[in-house]
Amino acid sequence: MGTLWKIALRNTIRHGRRTLITAVVMMVGIGVFIFFNSMIAGLDRMAVDNMTDYTLSSLKIRTPAYVDDIEAAPLDKGLPHPQAVLAAAAAQGFAATPRLRFVATLSNYTDAIPVLADAVDPVADTKVFKLSAAVRAGSWLEAARPHTVVVGAELAHELGVGPGDTLLISAQTVNDTTNADEYTVAGLVSVPTPEVNQGGLFISLEDARELLGAATGPDGLATEVDVALPRASSLDAALARGDAAAARLHTALPDLRVDPIRQLASGYLAVRNSKSRSAFLIVVIVLLISAVGIVNTILMSVYSRVREIGVLRAYGMTPRAILRLFTLEGLALGIVGSLLGVAFGALVNFFMVTHGMDMSAYAKGFGNLPVGGKLYGEWDVGIMVTGFVFGVVLSVLAARIPARRAARLEPTSALRFQ
Amino acid sequence: MTSELLPSAAALHLEKITKVYHKGEGEVRALDGVDLDIEAGEFLTVVGPSGSGKTTFLNILGCLDSPTDGRIVYDGRELRGLSEKERSAYRRDRISFVFQSYNLIPVLTVRENVELPLLIERKLPPREIRRRAEEIISAVGLAGKENRYPRELSGGQEQRVAIARALVKEPLVILADEPTANLDSHTAEEIVELMRGINAQRGSTFVFSTHDRLVMDHARRVVTIRDGKVTADERKNGTAAGSS
Numbered sequence: 001m002g003t004l005w006k007i008a009l010r011n012t013i014r015h016g017r018r019t020l021i022t023a024v025v026m027m028v029g030i031g032v033f034i035f036f037n038s039m040i041a042g043l044d045r046m047a048v049d050n051m052t053d054y055t056l057s058s059l060k061i062r063t064p065a066y067v068d069d070i071e072a073a074p075l076d077k078g079l080p081h082p083q084a085v086l087a088a089a090a091a092q093g094f095a096a097t098p099r100l101r102f103v104a105t106l107s108n109y110t111d112a113i114p115v116l117a118d119a120v121d122p123v124a125d126t127k128v129f130k131l132s133a134a135v136r137a138g139s140w141l142e143a144a145r146p147h148t149v150v151v152g153a154e155l156a157h158e159l160g161v162g163p164g165d166t167l168l169i170s171a172q173t174v175n176d177t178t179n180a181d182e183y184t185v186a187g188l189v190s191v192p193t194p195e196v197n198q199g200g201l202f203i204s205l206e207d208a209r210e211l212l213g214a215a216t217g218p219d220g221l222a223t224e225v226d227v228a229l230p231r232a233s234s235l236d237a238a239l240a241r242g243d244a245a246a247a248r249l250h251t252a253l254p255d256l257r258v259d260p261i262r263q264l265a266s267g268y269l270a271v272r273n274s275k276s277r278s279a280f281l282i283v284v285i286v287l288l289i290s291a292v293g294i295v296n297t298i299l300m301s302v303y304s305r306v307r308e309i310g311v312l313r314a315y316g317m318t319p320r321a322i323l324r325l326f327t328l329e330g331l332a333l334g335i336v337g338s339l340l341g342v343a344f345g346a347l348v349n350f351f352m353v354t355h356g357m358d359m360s361a362y363a364k365g366f367g368n369l370p371v372g373g374k375l376y377g378e379w380d381v382g383i384m385v386t387g388f389v390f391g392v393v394l395s396v397l398a399a400r401i402p403a404r405r406a407a408r409l410e411p412t413s414a415l416r417f418q
Numbered sequence: 419m420t421s422e423l424l425p426s427a428a429a430l431h432l433e434k435i436t437k438v439y440h441k442g443e444g445e446v447r448a449l450d451g452v453d454l455d456i457e458a459g460e461f462l463t464v465v466g467p468s469g470s471g472k473t474t475f476l477n478i479l480g481c482l483d484s485p486t487d488g489r490i491v492y493d494g495r496e497l498r499g500l501s502e503k504e505r506s507a508y509r510r511d512r513i514s515f516v517f518q519s520y521n522l523i524p525v526l527t528v529r530e531n532v533e534l535p536l537l538i539e540r541k542l543p544p545r546e547i548r549r550r551a552e553e554i555i556s557a558v559g560l561a562g563k564e565n566r567y568p569r570e571l572s573g574g575q576e577q578r579v580a581i582a583r584a585l586v587k588e589p590l591v592i593l594a595d596e597p598t599a600n601l602d603s604h605t606a607e608e609i610v611e612l613m614r615g616i617n618a619q620r621g622s623t624f625v626f627s628t629h630d631r632l633v634m635d636h637a638r639r640v641v642t643i644r645d646g647k648v649t650a651d652e653r654k655n656g657t658a659a660g661s662s
Binding site: 002007014307310312314316317318411415 | 514
């Protein structure tokens with residue numbers, strides 16, 4: 001085997017240009033594989049981060065009855081003691097904020113649009129969500145400025161209102177009557193989650209409770225408590241951390257339902273899995289193209305060394321050893337190409353991880369997916385190892401085709417070959 | 419190995435060897451009932467015009483090809499019906515080749531090229547392989563050039579390496595197909611004298627196919643093949659060998 005390796009390796013080096021061309025094709029294939037996976041992981045991370053930051057939070061604590069009837073946003077199924085829930089979250093060291101969701105109709109006195117409004121604690125909400133930092137015009141809610149609202153930028157555009165304008169908000173109260181009041185637009189928010197831009201209405205808890213005729217004060221009506229968890233190093237780590245925190249909080253609050261981000265974003269995560277599979281398919285096609293390159297390179301190697309094969313056979317080398325010789329060349333090529341591919345993928349990924357890519361211009365192309373802002377790549381050692389192993393295995397398998405042809409050569413015709 | 423032991427005084431015994439190639443609907447009778455005995459230590463030349471069957475004869479002697487009919491007995495063993503693997507093993511153990519175009523492995527050094535047959539054989543420890551290779555490299559006059567690559571050698575030096583490679587495993591027979599055809603006359607003479615000297619010192623059996631008058635002049639026995647038949651078998655003392 002030592003002699004075979006020596007011949008295989010030296011031939012790989014000797015035909016440097018040929019080796020390099022094949023290795024570059026492999027490098028691109030594996031590099032694209034790593035980069036593609038990083039982009040997808042980054043996109044997923046961005047989407048889930050955006051959902052966490054602007055709509056879902058890391059964890060939602062609600063009553064089971066509320067979740068069962070969630071489409072109706074029932075006010076009578078809110079949390080019985082929001083303060084106790086906030087205290088339980090604080091005891092675990094988590095930032096948390098109460099929210100009250102209700103169905104409202106927003107009117108500029110000409111048009112009326114139904115929305116799902118979020119009543120928030122103007123101060124505590126900023127510890128969990130990043131909406132206050134996404135105010136594009138005007139300002140975020142302030143307790144000192146009652147009867148103000150913050151509206152999604154596209155919704156405001158549709159209604160033709162801006163900061164300082166007045167909106168009429170009507171809603172069904174807890175007593176099943178309809179109430180309405182006028183509010184001043186404090187600010188407009190523009191975030192990467194389209195649902196906020198197109199239908200977001202944020203009002204202070206106290207204003208909302210007053211509009212809905214609900215209990216006020218520290219333990220007043222809230223339909224959910226939203227919890228923030230520290231940012232994890234990867235999406236999988238974030239999901240695992242959310243699961244663990246949910247389990248702990250559920251132990252402390254056994255009568256309530258605690259849903260981690262894995263549950264809250266289950267629809268998106270299901271799409272993500274199928275997306276990863278199709279990405280893998282694309283990369284398999286790219287690598288198969290490089291496999292054709294490997295077959296071609298080894299075939300050229302076989303044809304340029306037919307007489308050499310004849311000599312080796314004349315000196316008693318078996319067809320099996322000839323097969324091994326050219327398979328080893330494929331292996332050497334595979335190792336070189338795969339190493340270059342991993343290095344190339346890692347280099348491109350390094351820039352993606354450190355500098356990121358601004359996705360704002362492409363956000364529309366993602367439809368209703370919460371994609372926007374700066375996309376950063378994600379490191380995944382498993383994907384790099386997979387890319388390397390896949391490249392090497394593919395090279396060996398590809399090399400078997402010409403290697404078999406070399407092994408089948410008759411020594412007499414090989415020695416006559418010109 | 420399925421061959422049987424047979425009583426024979428000759429190192430190589432060929433009996434009614436026939437080789438027929440089929441080309442389209444016709445056939446070419448490359449060898450037609452060749453009988454020949456080759457003794458150990460002979461320095462024999464096979465001559466004849468192009469297409470006479472010399473190369474086929476050498477290929478069959480070298481176990482690179484099987485005869486269509488006839489018997490070939492090597493060192494007392496009948497080789498008919500051997501599988502490809504068994505023929506590979508027989509070549510590996512008993513036969514060496516020197517080619518017209520040297521056919522050294524370009525990515526191996528002089529020493530590695532010479533060691534190659536022993537490395538394929540895998541019978542000796544690495545230290546012994548190296549010792550034998552260096553000894554034979556020195557014997558062919560290339561001491562000091564062990565670490566050169568073939569591209570760094572002249573044609574004559576390459577052929578010396580090929581001869582060293584053929585000799586290193588101490589084969590039963592060395593088959594040389596036109597070994598001087600690519601060399602100038604001075605180098606060709608050096609190479610023939612080298613092989614003649616090795617034949618005399620070590621008793622190695624050499625069988626050449628050649629058109630070169632120089633090689634014929636050095637041979638002690640000249641076998642002429644025409645149209646696949648042995649038409650003359652002449653020993654240099656003037657007597658005809660009686661085996662054809």
